[in-house]
Amino acid sequence: MTDVVSTLTSSEVRQTIIRYLLDNVENPSVSITEVIHAVRERFPLCELTDWELGDYIARAAIDAGFAVEFDAEVP
Structure with a gap:
């Protein structure tokens, strides 16, 4: 994955x-x-x-004042 695609994907995912x-x-x-x-x-x-994804979600949710349920499956 190139840096440009990675940045674009990360931005879209965050949105x-x-x-x-x-x-x-x-x-x-x-x-x-x-x-x-x-x-x-x-x-x-x-x-x-x-x-x-879980990291992005947790950071965004905590920043927005949500409590986070860390219920994702971890291999």
């Missing part, structure tokens, strides 16, 4: 995560697994691992 958080703002916590599934639906060819 998707933020949109998910905004759409579910009434919930005080966010499930890492649910957001991973939402990102994978939007970007089925996303090359980020679940671990990397």
Whole structure:
């Protein structure tokens, strides 16, 4: 994966995560697994691992004041 594609993908993924958080703002916590599934639906060819997605999700959710449910499967 090239740097340009990586940066673009990361930006789009982050926007998707933020949109998910905004759409579910009434919930005080966010499930890492649910957001991973939402990102994978939007970007089925996303090359980020679940671990990397989980990191993006946790950082965005914590920054936005959500409690985070670390429920993702870890290999």
